Amino acid sequence: MISLYMAGNSWAHRMPARAKLLSLFAVSLLVIPFNTLWFSALMLAVVVVLYASLGKRGLEKLKAVRPLLWMMGIIFIVHVVLGDIEQGAIAVLRLLAMVLLANFISITTHMEALMDAVEPLFWPLRVFGLSSRRMSLAVALVIRFVPVLLAVYASLQEAYKARTTRSNSWRLLAPFALHAIKMTDHVAEALIARGGADGFDR
Amino acid sequence: MSDILKTISFDHVSIERNGSAIISDVSATLSEQRIGIIGRNGSGKSTLVRSLNGLLPISGGTLRVHGVSSEEGPKRLARVTGFVFQNPDHQLIFPTALEELSFGLRQIGVGKREAKDQGFALLKDHGIEQLAERPVHELSEGQKQLICILAVLIMEPKLLVLDEPFSSLDLRTRAALRRKLDALEQQIVFVSHELDALNDYDKVLWIEEGQVKLSGKPGDVIPAYQRHELFGADFHFAGAAVS
Structure with a gap:
């Protein structure tokens, strides 16, 4: 809920909400075993490409992550202090990628569709x-x-x-x-x- | 006699808020199409009009709105009376204009798809279909207030109550919204400090200290109110004024 719905009719908007949520779920499980720097960086890059596919307005929505940057900073610094710079970078890249991916769903999914998709959970x-x-x-x-x-x-x-x-x-x-x-x-x-x-x- | 299905009647109505009487023993019959309500801050204007929608229960007397009696409960009153508030940011419940409009229809039992279609059609009627999916917090104050009014109108109330709805709008937007209101077939009760806006109304009620001080044609009531307020007793900021 960091960012808000962006009106549009892109491929991501047309994709069913439930499919998007399930993909997010699958991706967040799949990344766990891949604990390498290049993989995390690649994932973040892929997420940025997703935003880019929405055009210029989509790229602007990357700003949604800005309020979290200080937290990422602290996480990174803690790792540096503990002497594991690589793990720090992986953690930050992975967090950024996941937050942005979740945000990507909220900006391309109408609230009503999202509610319908999760309604069975309620x-x-x-x-x-x-x-x-x-x-x-x-x-x-x-x-x-x-x-x-x-x-x-x-x-x-x-x-x-x-x-x-x-x-x-x-x-x-x-x-x-x-x-x-x-x-x-x-x-x-x-x-x-x-x-x-x-x-x-x- | 006036048609009871198009009339508001207050019969010795009193309204209490937090134990003190805000409106005391008001009787009035309002069958005109356009009714203005004027008076000081804290005079009881807002309290009085809130009773029309059932937002505030009356504590004495009887109120009838277009054939519905206050004894039938607040929901029945809310069904015949649409209410537009002062601040659109307090009234817009949904993130987008279209959801806001279809909400009202869903409330009265219209199906999801149909509510959406009708909501969009109404936006289109007013030439603002491009606002349908925009987040409401990005809209201008005038656009927001128009959405508020449409969200109420879509439920087809018989009476439309507006409580100082234009106080944060510029002159041009006020005039544009007022033209929209003038075109409506509903009976309108308009609470306002913009006295000029009420000159064309059929009847004006001047409320003071919870009672009707004067009612009649705007040409009589408004000048009397102005004389009283501008050239009457001295104003004291220390005086009680709770709004």
Whole structure:
């Protein structure tokens, strides 16, 4: 859920969602035994080619990985400190490739198709009275509100910076949480106004 | 007499929020097609119109909206009354415009494929089919609010309530959206601080301290409201104002 759906009609968009998810599953299992540097690099290269096949907009979506780079940095440094530079490089390349591959699926698969594809996995939850309809609503809400919450945080940062000249502080966390909670009230209201999570009586 | 199926009637309606009365003993019959609601922040405007959709339960009296009584429960009211909120970011629940529109239809029992087709058709009617698959957070404020309005209209409400829906929009976008509203056949209740926008309306209600202070033609009510608010008693920021 790092990146968002990219409208389009490429080969990847047309591929069935379930096939994409199963391929991702298969690839993530298959890479485990191949613990070499050249293989990991090759895999990352293949993933980048997949993005390139979507055109210029596709390549731009590679940026999705940017927020994770510091984490990759730490993983690499830990390996260097432990004296295993090669293993560090393999770990980082492999992580990048897998994250980007998963992200590739989220940018080329419509949320609804994705939900339909994984719906059978939610069937056991029916025992607890959770409908798959509610699950897909929940997923939609997450995808929808991540950017909204990021915008809220940015506006708090702006207000803070306007008076302190510093752009970030732990002090923003409490107001951010309050804004988020207030927002859930508004969204719940909007949902209720159109019949609530279960809809109108059929 | 006016047709009860096209009328809103408040009969001694009171509404409480967190234990205090926000609306007290309001009686009014609204059978006109275009109704404006004006008043200060915190006067009870939003509370009053929320009751039309069943978002807030009334604590006293009877409310009837296009043949549906408040006693039948909030869901029945929500079915006849579409509600457009102030901030589209709070109303748009889905990541894309098409999903937002088809959601409303799914809510009333329309099948998945058909909901999608109808949603797309409505976007096309308004010349914005190219927005169908775009993530809503990338849309302009005006586009977002139009999607909100269409997402409500697609459920074919008999009454459309809008609570200051244009307050973050520029002049041109407001005018364009207002033209869309003017063309609708639904009864409209419009809460607004843009008094000019209500000049062509059939009736304006001025709400103050939870009651109807004045109602009638915009030409009578709006100037009275302006005189009262601009040349009346001094304004104190320390005064109670909870909105």
